[in-house]
Amino acid sequence: MTVSDADLAAVEQQLGRTPRGVVAIAARCPCGCPAVVRTLPRLPNGTPFPTTFYATCPRLTGAISTLEASGLMREMSQRLQEDPELSAAYRRAHEDYLRRRAELGEVPEIDGISAGGMPDRVKCLHVLVAHSLAVGPGINPLGDEALAALPQWWANGCCGVQG
Template sequence: MTDQPATLPDDPTVVTDRDLEVLAEQLGREPRGVVGIAARCVCGRPLVVRTAPRLPDGTPFPTTYYLTHPGAVAAASRLEAQGVMREMTERLGVDEELAAAYRRAHEHYLARRAELGQVEEIDGISAGGMPTRVKCIHVLMGHALAAGPGVNPLGDEALALVSDQWRPDRCTC
């Protein structure tokens, strides 16, 4: 376990200077466009950041929920390498209930991003391939961690698939 923050803000979504330092460490670069901490490790360090829909340099950025925790990122990458995205996409084509729930996750994502402002270039585009395919497990896990269980079915599924490697209720910082 790495050093834990001395204190967390009263509102855990608020970004502190220490959070920005941790994010730079996690990402290996300076974080961009961070407007909040969408999910935290049980030790208080960021798991998922909430990012502005337009970065400071003007670039449109559809990934509102950006997975930052190295253990979670590595677990998502392993799932992607195993072909899980293809399998999930295939299931969307045959499971109407799953497809409907995934469309609702897409709508939730868009609504949360709209709270941060409208960016014409990415209007109607969420992230991770929603609502018709799966192209990024990292995004789906980030959304599931930020929104909580039951909002993004494939994000929830991905978290369950990696639970033997990484879990949000156990600090591996």
């Protein structure tokens, strides 16, 4: 896997800091800018980093934050407790996340820990949406649901890099 210098520069501008451990652009916004990066499970400074798929687009992350503030995570977590089929699908999403992270290397400190609250609760829609954008629909049911609830964050032009 490789990531271009131009993409790393775009992500740096999006984040306002140097990106760490990026190995790929996992998803792009419709305008072409990076939306989600794929990161190493151990950052260059040695820190374990369970968030394999990390949303970088400021408009995307802002829209996701608005969803989080609406109480959607609490409602999703409640549904996980009540709906065995949804719970099983979310557990499969957790296993998919772990498998994809393991492709980048094993980190014993975070073994079995995915991100976003998976597999038992929802604690970060940013991770779930990033996972859905990176791997496509049908893998993370709650990520797909949150993604469908988002407005078109890219609608007013390029969502990322300003010259």
